[in-house]
Amino acid sequence: GDSVTQMEGPVTLSEEAFLTINCTYTATGYPSLFWYVQYPGEGLQLLLKATKADDKGSNKGFEATYRKETTSFHLEKGSVQVSDSAVYFCALSNVNGQNFVFGPGTRLSVLP
Amino acid sequence: DTGVSQDPRHKITKRGQNVTFRCDPISEHNRLYWYRQTLGQGPEFLTYFQNEAQLEKSRLLSDRFSAERPKGSFSTLEIQRTEQGDSAMYLCASSLSLLTDTQYFGPGTRLTVL
Numbered sequence: 762g763d764s765v766t767q768m769e770g771p772v773t774l775s776e777e778a779f780l781t782i783n784c785t786y787t788a789t790g791y792p793s794l795f796w797y798v799q800y801p802g803e804g805l806q807l808l809l810k811a812t813k814a815d816d817k818g819s820n821k822g823f824e825a826t827y828r829k830e831t832t833s834f835h836l837e838k839g840s841v842q843v844s845d846s847a848v849y850f851c852a853l854s855n856v857n858g859q860n861f862v863f864g865p866g867t868r869l870s871v872l873p
Numbered sequence: 874d875t876g877v878s879q880d881p882r883h884k885i886t887k888r889g890q891n892v893t894f895r896c897d898p899i900s901e902h903n904r905l906y907w908y909r910q911t912l913g914q915g916p917e918f919l920t921y922f923q924n925e926a927q928l929e930k931s932r933l934l935s936d937r938f939s940a941e942r943p944k945g946s947f948s949t950l951e952i953q954r955t956e957q958g959d960s961a962m963y964l965c966a967s968s969l970s971l972l973t974d975t976q977y978f979g980p981g982t983r984l985t986v987l
Contacts, residue, residue: 765915793973805916805964805978812973850915854973860929861906861976863915 763788765864767851773870774841782836782867784825784851792855794818794827794834797863799848808836808849841871875899877979879965885985886955893951894982898967905948906976907940908964909933916964922948923970955986 768783786792796808796818809818814829823838834851851864878897886892898905903924908916919938920930924945934940937955942948952959962983966976 797978804980805966807975807977810973810975852915860921861918863908863917865913865915 763792763853763855763862765851765853765862767849767864767867769865769867770848771868771870773872776843776871776873777840778871780836780838780841780845780869782849782851782869784834784836784864786832786834786851786853788832788853788855788862790855791829792853794825795852795854796823796825796834796836797850797852799850799866801847805850841869843871843873845869846871877965877967877977879963879979879982881982882980883983883985885987887987888957889954891951891953892955892984893949894963894965894984896948896950896965896967896979898947898965899977901969902967902977903945903970904968904974904976905942906966906968907948907950908966910962910964910981911960919950952984955984957986960984960986 764787766785793812795810797805798808809820811818811827817826825836848866848868850866854861880895906921907919910916922942937953940950962981964981965979968974968976
């Protein structure tokens, strides 16, 4: 079945550091890819998405590019802030598979 | 703000009891999803509705679980004869009509089975 793999956390960075959180997927067909974020004490919310190969999703300084050749959707940010501390989930949706699959999440802590 | 709401936020029950959770989606959203999330894991898909029709159910959804969405509005998730392994956060989300549409999540109902 469809699956999503993320780099294991926790990830701890200093403020203004560069962030990469790796995400790879296995899916039949052409899934859509998402990054969701969960801030402390809050519910899941969409960060960005890409619906076809080579699309780049971006929001709040975060970016991720849908790479079909490497089945990846890595999340990047050039300069993280303390307020970016959260758990980040990579996910896919696929009409051919399990409908909606989340990765296990990566906890990010940004220190001042 | 008329986001997705869930009730109750917390439920503690004894093994073998039945529990029911409610989800109120964003009013114009046709799709409604239920997920289960355990500590340190991502949400696991349970089932979803397109309006009042339940279109897909995960293998995780045993016979003890049932979900309804009468009239395509709010939804309920019932767990019968609860087991300790049912302890988890139960999340509801809603979206417009496409799989590519953003899902908006509720705050969840945390279930503890003693």
